[in-house]
Structure formats: C-alpha cells, structure tokens
Amino acid sequence: xxxxxxxxxxxxxxxxxxxxxxxxxxxxxxxxxxxxxxxxxxxxxxxxxxxxxxxxxxxxxxxxxxxxxxxxxxxxxxxxxxxxxxxxxxxxxxxxxxxxxxxxxxxxxxxxxxxxxxxxxxxxxxxxxxxxxxxxxxxxxxxxxxxxxxxxxxxxxxxxxxxxxxxxxxxxxxxxxxxxxxxxxxxxxxxxxxxxxxxxxxxxxxxxxxxxxxxxxxxxxxxxxxxxxxxxxxxxxxxxxxxxxxxxxxxxxxxxxxxxxxxxxxxxxxxxxxxxxxxxxxxxxxxxxxxxxxxxxxxxxxxxxxxxxxxxxxxxxxxxxxxxxxxxxxxxxxxxxxxxxxxxx
Numbered sequence: 001x002x003x004x005x006x007x008x009x010x011x012x013x014x015x016x017x018x019x020x021x022x023x024x025x026x027x028x029x030x031x032x033x034x035x036x037x038x039x040x041x042x043x044x045x046x047x048x049x050x051x052x053x054x055x056x057x058x059x060x061x062x063x064x065x066x067x068x069x070x071x072x073x074x075x076x077x078x079x080x081x082x083x084x085x086x087x088x089x090x091x092x093x094x095x096x097x098x099x100x101x102x103x104x105x106x107x108x109x110x111x112x113x114x115x116x117x118x119x120x121x122x123x124x125x126x127x128x129x130x131x132x133x134x135x136x137x138x139x140x141x142x143x144x145x146x147x148x149x150x151x152x153x154x155x156x157x158x159x160x161x162x163x164x165x166x167x168x169x170x171x172x173x174x175x176x177x178x179x180x181x182x183x184x185x186x187x188x189x190x191x192x193x194x195x196x197x198x199x200x201x202x203x204x205x206x207x208x209x210x211x212x213x214x215x216x217x218x219x220x221x222x223x224x225x226x227x228x229x230x231x232x233x234x235x236x237x238x239x240x241x242x243x244x245x246x247x248x249x250x251x252x253x254x255x256x257x258x259x260x261x262x263x264x265x266x267x268x269x270x271x272x273x274x275x276x277x278x279x280x281x282x283x284x285x286x287x288x289x290x291x292x293x294x295x296x297x298x299x300x301x302x303x304x305x306x307x308x309x310x311x312x313x314x315x316x317x318x319x320x321x322x323x324x325x326x327x328x329x330x331x332x333x334x335x336x337x338x339x340x341x342x343x344x345x
Contacts, residue, residue, distance in 0.1 A: 001023060001024065001025055001026055001061065001183075002023065002024040002047070002058075002059065002060055002061070002153055002183060002185075003023050003057070003058070003059040004020065004021055004022050004023070004024075004043075004047060004056070004057075004058050005021045005056055005057045005058075005059075006019050006020075006021055006055060006056040006057070007019070007020050007021070007043065007046060007047075007053055007055070007056035007057075007058065008020075008053065008054045008055035008056050009039075009042050009043075009046060009051070009053055009054050009207075010054045015207055016039050016042050016207050017039045017042055017043055017046070017207045018039075018206075018207035018208050019055070019056070020043065020056075020204070020207070020208070020209050021056075022202060022209065022212055024153070024183050024184075024185055025183065026183055027179055027180065027181075027182070027183060028179070028183055028184070028199050028200065029175065029176070029178075029179050029183075029184045029186055029197055029198045029199050030183075030184065030185045030186065030198065030199065030200050030201070030202065031186055031187075031188070031194040031197075031198035031200070031201035031202070031215075032044070032185055032186065032187040032201075032202050032204070033187070033188075033191070033194060033201055033202065033203045033204070033305060034203060034204040034205050034309065035205060035309055037206075038204045038205045038206060038207070038309075039204055039206070039207040040157070040187050040204060041080070041081055041157055041187070043204070044078075044080075044155050044157050044185065044187065045080070046058065047065070047155060047185070048065075048073075048076055048078045048155050049065045049066075049069050049072065049073055049076070050078070050080075053066070058072075059072075060072040060073075060075050060076060060153055061075050061152060061153070063075070074103075074149075074151070075151050075152045075153050076151055076153050076154075076155065077146035077147055077148070077149070077151035077153070077154045077155070077182075078146055078154075078155045079142050079143050079145075079146040079154075079155065079156045079157060079159055080142075080157050081157040081158045081161070081187075083138055083139055083141065083142020083143075083145075084142065084145070085130045085138055085141055085142055085145075086130060087129070087130050087131035088129065088130075088131060089129070089130055090126070090127055090128060090129055090130070091117075091122060091125055091126045091127070091128060091130060091133075091141055092113065092117075092126040092127065094130060094141065094145070095113045095116065095117070095141075095144060095145060095148065096109060096113060098145040098148055099112060099113060099148050099149070102148050102149040103149075104148060104149050112148060112149065112150075113148070116144040116145075116147045116148055117144060119144070119147065119174060120140040120141075120143055120144045120147075120174070121140070121170065122137060122140050122141060122144060125137055134162075135161075135162035136162045136163045136164060136167055138162070139159070139160070139161060139162050139163060140163075140167070140171075143156075143159055143171070150181070151182070152181075152182055152183065153182065153183050153184075153185075154178060154182050154183070154184045154185070155184075155185050156175070156184060156185070156186045156187065157187045158187055158188055158189070159171060159175070159186070159188070160172070160188065160190065160193065168190075168193070172193060172196060172197055175197050176196075176197050179199075186198060191301045191302050191305060194215075194301065195215055195300075195301050198215065199214065200212065200213060200214050200215075201213070201214075201215055201218070201301070203304075203305060203308050203309065205308070205309040210308040210309065210311065211304070211308055215301055218301070218304045219298065219300060219301065219303075219304060221304075222303060222304050222307060226268075226269040226273050226296050226297065226298065227253075227266060227267065227268060227269070227296065227297040228249075228265075228266075228267040228268075228269050228273065228276065228277065228294070228295075228296050228297075229264065229265070229266055229267075229293070229294065229295050229296075229297070230243065230264070230265040230267065230280065230291065230293070230294050231258075231262065231263070231264045231265075231291075231292040231293035231294070232262070232263055232265070232284060232289050232290060232291055232292060233260075233261055233262050233263075233289070233290040233292055234261060234284075234287075234288060234289035234290060235261075235289065236255065236257070236261075236263045238287060238289060239263060239265070239284065239289050240252060240255065240265070242280065242283045242284055242287060242289070243265055243267060243280055246276055246279050246280050246283065247275075247276070247279065248269055248270060248272060248273075248275060248276035248279070249267055249268075249269060249270075249276060249280075250267075250268040250269060250270045251267070251268050252265055252266070252267050253266045253267065253268055254266040262292065269296075273296050277294055277296075280294070281294070
C-alpha cells in the first residue's frame with residue numbers, strides 16, 4: 001500500500017499542493033484528474049521522490065521516500081509526462097542503461113529488456129536511434145523503462161500522449177493488465193480513458209483534493225436531476241399535454257420540430273425515471289402517438305469533473321480561523337487614526 005499524508009509543496013509563497021492525503025491500495029488503478037496547473041504532476045513528482053516536498057510524508061510499501069529513498073524507489077516505476085529518453089541512444093541500448101540504473105541483476109537484464117519491449121511492442125525499433133522515432137514510439141519506450149525491474153508501484157503521467165487510437169487501446173489494455181501485479185496511479189486528461197481503466201479517482205484543483213471515490217459513486221452523488229429525451233410521431237400538442245401532465249415530469253424544456261410530424265421533447269424529471277417513462281409510453285400509445293426514441297441523460301465523469309473543479313474549495317479549520325482574525329494592517333491603520341485624532345484634540 002502507498003500512503004500519502006499531508007503532502008504540501010510551496011514554490012516561494014505560491015502553494016501548489018495543499019496538505020493532501022490519500023492511499024493507493026494493492027492491485028488498484030487510481031485515476032488522478034485535474035485541469036492544467038492543478039498540481040497533478042507536482043504531486044506525482046513528489047511521490048516518486050523526484051521533487052522535494054515542503055511538508056508531509058510518502059510511504060511506499062513501508063519505506064518513507066524521504067528517510068529511506070533507495071528502498072522506496074526500488075518499488076517505483078515512473079513515466080513522467082515527458083518521457084526521460086536519450087535521443088542519441090538506440091532503444092535497446094537505452095533500456096539496457098536504465099536496467100543498470102535500476103540494478104536489475106546482470107544475468108536477468110537481457111530477458112527483462114525483451115519482456116518490456118514485447119509488452120510495449122517496440123521490438124521492431126530496438127536497433128533504431130530514439131531521435132528517429134515518432135512521438136508515439138518515444139512514449140512507449142519511456143513506458144518500457146518504467147516497467148523494467150517489475151516494480152510494484154507505477155506512476156503514469158499522461159501515458160497515452162502522442163499515441164494513435166489503436167496504440168491508445170493497446171496501452172489501455174496493458175494498464176488494466178498491470179493491475180494483477182501492481183498498484184498504479186494514472187493521470188490523464190482523457191476522461192473516457194480514466195473511466196475505462198480506473199477503480200477510483202481523485203479530482204484535484206488548485207492544489208486541493210475535491211473528491212476521492214469510485215466513478216460510479218461520484219456519478220450517483222451528482223444525479224440530483226435527470227433529463228429525458230423523447231422523440232414521437234403524431235400530434236405535437238397532444239403529445240406535449242400527455243408528457244407535461246405525467247407525474248414525475250418537472251417541466252418540458254424544449255420541443256423541436258423535425259418534420260413529417262416528428263417532434264423531439266427535452267424534459268426535466270423528478271422522482272423515478274423508470275415510472276415516468278412507462279407512464280408516457282403507455283399514455284402516448286393509447287392516444288395514437290408513436291414513441292420513436294426515449295433515453296435518459298445521467299451525470300457522467302465529465303459532468304462530475306466540471307462541477308467539482310468549478311466549486312470553491314473548502315477551507316480547513318486553520319484557514320477559517322486566520323480569515324476571521326482582523327487584518328494587522330487594518331489594526332495599525334485604526335491605531336494610527338485614533339492617535340492622530342487624540343493629538344488634534
């Protein structure tokens with residue numbers, strides 16, 4: 001298990017990461033989401049031991065990344081957003097170099113390099129200079145070095161950047177398969193990708209964690225209202241009357257005329273959506289109106305993400321206390337004003 005407690009990072013007076021805490025369980029893929037500048041890469045750099053923290057602790061399978069960095073880093077495979085590849089080295093040469101840095105036993109290096117090249121499908125470019133590879137291949141070479149030595153914990157920062165759709169699907173399958181033997185923290189701006197592979201997600205903005213939960217639970221928590229889309233064929237006014245009078249319909253938001261007596265209704269619901277759909281279907285059929293299409297919009301990860309990052313951050317108790325204290329400059333100004341008034345008197 002990986003434990004992150006009270007992790008904080010300041011750049012001068014600017015606080016990039018604000019006392020965040022979370023855990024990554026064994027054999028779990030944890031999605032790490034946030035807009036640009038939210039603190040994602042800074043956090044992952046600190047977890048990897050690449051960047052010193054201002055405060056907090058990171059424990060990797062019992063080893064503190066600050067107090068015992070060598071032991072902690074033996075369990076880490078790290079793919080940063082920009083892969084750390086050397087353009088003047090050949091792929092196999094580079095991976096051999098990385099295997100040496102990771103202290104992979106000399107007798108096992110050849111088979112280990114073959115394993116990761118096969119996994120990332122880069123054997124066909126093993127003899128090429130990295131500078132001559134496409135961006136997608138460079139990304140896969142960087143991913144391969146992260147897997148060398150079979151570390152228990154993988155940190156993947158935008159691992160599919162620069163890949164074509166087919167390569168994205170392949171890497172997505174690899175990440176899901178890695179869960180069998182590894183814990184993974186996985187950052188991506190592609191929310192559909194996160195939904196496909198992650199067990200839980202963290203949403204961060206301006207250095208603060210806004211949510212930690214499963215995608216299913218987050219979507220359920222934002223399901224405060226539902227929108228029903230209905231496409232009918234028949235009399236528009238009669239259909240509008242039936243839909244508007246149905247119990248559980250809050251309001252008809254929009255009606256669109258698609259021609260040939262076909263109309264699309266967008267309806268806000270309250271209550272049980274299944275019961276509303278059944279009632280509308282039954283009443284429309286009884287009155288000679290055909291239902292061509294009916295489906296419900298439900299909150300997805302994108303809706304949740306947008307909602308959370310646009311909410312104001314909750315202040316911790318210390319910050320609330322500081323905000324309640326009078327400003328020192330104001331107190332000084334008040335004291336000066338009182339003194340000047342007395343002198344004039």
